[in-house]
Amino acid sequence: ELKVEQNPLFLSMQEGKNYTIYCNYSTTSDRLYWYRQDPGKSLESLFVLLSNGAVKQEGRLMASLDTKARLSTLHITAAVHDLSATYFCAVVRDSGNTPLVFGKGTRLSVIA
Amino acid sequence: DAGVTQSPTHLIKTRGQQVTLRCSPISGHKSVSWYQQVLGQGPQFIFQYYEKEERGRGNFPDRFSARQFPNYSSELNVNALLLGDSALYLCASSQLVLNEKLFFGSGTQLSVL
Numbered sequence: 122e123l124k125v126e127q128n129p130l131f132l133s134m135q136e137g138k139n140y141t142i143y144c145n146y147s148t149t150s151d152r153l154y155w156y157r158q159d160p161g162k163s164l165e166s167l168f169v170l171l172s173n174g175a176v177k178q179e180g181r182l183m184a185s186l187d188t189k190a191r192l193s194t195l196h197i198t199a200a201v202h203d204l205s206a207t208y209f210c211a212v213v214r215d216s217g218n219t220p221l222v223f224g225k226g227t228r229l230s231v232i233a
Numbered sequence: 234d235a236g237v238t239q240s241p242t243h244l245i246k247t248r249g250q251q252v253t254l255r256c257s258p259i260s261g262h263k264s265v266s267w268y269q270q271v272l273g274q275g276p277q278f279i280f281q282y283y284e285k286e287e288r289g290r291g292n293f294p295d296r297f298s299a300r301q302f303p304n305y306s307s308e309l310n311v312n313a314l315l316l317g318d319s320a321l322y323l324c325a326s327s328q329l330v331l332n333e334k335l336f337f338g339s340g341t342q343l344s345v346l
Contacts, residue, residue, distance in 0.1 A: 223276050224275050
């Protein structure tokens with residue numbers, strides 16, 4: 122059974138600081154996704170990582186994937202309040218038609 | 234272009250009742266998936282439909298059922314509601330059966346009293 126673990130589950134950080142969210146998964150996977158969810162809202166796709174060593178950046182967020190370690194990171198640079206949200210990673214078990222398995226999410230709060 | 238649309242946005246039911254949730258995928262998308270998100274947890278897969286056929290089912294009881302129509306819209310039905318069915322139900326669409334990129338709707342918040 123594919124399991125996805127995120128840590129930390131809660132993160133309070135000051136504006137301007139850097140931090141990293143970690144996503145570990147238990148079995149081989151072809152694809153890893155990062156989503157953002159604001160309170161009461163749906164999921165917004167941030168990144169899709171398809172191969173070992175993949176790195177993608179958008180604004181203050183950068184995601185990377187290490188398939189050998191079964192680890193993805195979401196790095197936040199110089200946090201701003203607008204980044205406050207819950208961030209989910211999700212993994213597909215293999216290249217077939219298998220559903221996304223989500224982590225529990227990291228609830229990020231950026232404070233002044 | 235419109236995104237994934239779900240209706241209703243909020244719903245209150247009592248235990249034992251039945252509920253139907255609706256989803257319209259992005260135009261051109263043939264695959265629809267349903268996920269349940271309990272407060273404080275990540276979404277959990279319920280069903281996937283592609284070209285009107287069920288292509289996957291998560292670990293949910295038979296009280297949960299779904300179908301996809303010729304226009305690719307979809308309905309999720311839940312019978313004999315339990316308190317534990319209270320959750321945000323998310324619909325996601327993609328062009329193909331493979332989950333290359335899912336686009337999520339805003340969800341239906343179901344409260345069971």
